[in-house]
Amino acid sequence: MSMGIPEITLNDGLTIPVVGLGTYKLKGNEGVNSILSAIDMGYRLIDSAYNYENEGTVGEAVRRSSVSREELKITSKLPGRYQNYDNAITTIQESLYRANLDYYDVYLIHWPNPRQDTYVEAWQALIDAQKWGMIRSIGVCNFLPEHIERLEKETGVKPSMNQIELHPYFNQESQRRWHEKHHIITESWSPLARANEVLENDTLKQIAEQHNKSISQVILRWHFQLGAISIPKSASYERQLENISIFDFSLNETEMSLISGLTRPDGRINNQDPATYEEF
Template sequence: MQEHYILSDGFKIPKVGFGTYQLNGYDGVRRIEQAISAGYRLLDSAVNYENEGAVGRAVKNSGVSRDELTVTSKLPGRYHGYQDAVNTIQESVLRTGLDYIDLYLIHWPNPIEDKYVEAWQALVDAQKAGLVRSIGVSNFLPEHIERLEKETGVLPVINQVELHPFFNQETQRAFDASKQIITQAWSPLGRASAVLKEQTIVDIAEKHKKSIAQVILRWQVQLGVLPIPKSSSIVRQEENLNLFDFSLSEEEMAAINQLTKQDGRRKGQDPAVYQEF
């Protein structure tokens, strides 16, 4: 049974979501429908994934009530100018074929371009217009979020960041929590990296008779993080959602936290300098 977080704007959001990166076209529709059928109620997309249409079609085909589903999309860096952002948000809604998008994020701050405050104002205005329900950011550092608050008076409800056992984002999580922002995890399993062979996690998984992925995702949920794992396999989709019938001890949580590394980002994508368009 899914559990939920309550966002600072009062909306409810599932504690585990489904990543749709690289799920495109009719095959993507089928696999996203499959995920909804497995029990996922939070679907994560982005303009740059080029699959907002597939997500929208899967939602319509699913037979699940629209108000039970949380659809996310993200604004790319090339559209950070205010009017470009407004137009892109409208196009996102049109591409999904839905009346609104539940959660809209700025994908990266792109601080060298330095237009993310303009982009944020566009999200604030889109929310007021009813195009999007909740607004947030992705890959934002504390200084970026503090600037949004200072210049617009509006804080994001979500900050989606790279987070896995090799990079547990302790400082960012603490900052987000201090602002009542839920930290969401992209690449929660390290995209099938060496983290899945880490002996500490293997031992914990064997003890609980759970998969390595389930232990990692459970660790994230117990940290108060919202992971969005992606899988095309129905078996894995169901497994990644089945996290609420066991819990990790304080010692097990600490052991996994000790795996984090200073330079744990998989591709070195530091939001202080990284640019994505």
């Protein structure tokens, strides 16, 4: 544990906290200060990506932090345009150089890009980079079960986690059940959905009032009780503290069902369907 944040063990033995910091759009000195604020508060899982163009910011925060590198779990992701094997290896190296890190704790393929159809060789690159000590744990983002089954069939290695869009308006129940059955951890991106909309939801307001908590805290507690890791992004000290102050209350089965029942068939934020979406 770190400052009261429970940890979860991946299928390859790596343990990581159940709540981390998303860093999309956190850049430059302001970004460094925001990440340092989170680390000082107790965050130990920091999520980045090559396409966020802030791996250097994350690395600088790691360098300036009084917390040892070994205590931190740093994630980055391979972009779609570099999925062929040779480019993937080079990009992983570049990710490390940008952050001035010797290794990433977790490295993920950002999207399957099925029309491009190179995600298997990208996966082989991650497998080899892990063998060479560049990455501790390898996983994917936005992969459907058929994509993951193909990875395991063709390489013999399955991901430790799948980071997917998951929030009350898109609860991903079938995907989560599939992950659980196959011992793959679910990690939630955009765990709070469109914050402005979800914070006005009457059901969530009522549950939050019952527990004397904020709506954001209720949603993040829902993720935790689903068994999913969440990585909410915030540059604000107050919001960062709020987002990890979720371990002193519990939602009952009815409340969990009410929140899960908010899901919508068209609940994706940007209509990014992994079956067709192509990331650059």
